[in-house]
Amino acid sequence: MVLWPVVALVGFLVLTGLVIAMGTSTTARYEREQRAAAPSTTRASAGEPVGARAV
Incomplete structure (x- = not known):
């Protein structure tokens, strides 16, 4: 009686983890x-160091 709600919950958690893992790898790429x-x-692409003052 309690078996099917547990199976559904575990399946949901597994699929949610799969979606998160796929999204994380795709975002990183x-x-x-x-x-x-x-x-x-x-x-800084200029020739002077950052914070240098013009004299």
């Missing part, structure tokens, strides 16, 4: 591709 395609804007 997407972010890697975006970082590789985008130019680096965080580094």
Whole structure:
């Protein structure tokens, strides 16, 4: 009598975990591709160091 609700709950949890795992790996791959395609804007591209003052 209690077996089928337990089977349904375990199946739901397994499928939820599968969806989360697939989404996590896909998101990580997407972010890697975006970082590789985008130019680096965080580094200083000028010849002077960050925080240097003009004299």
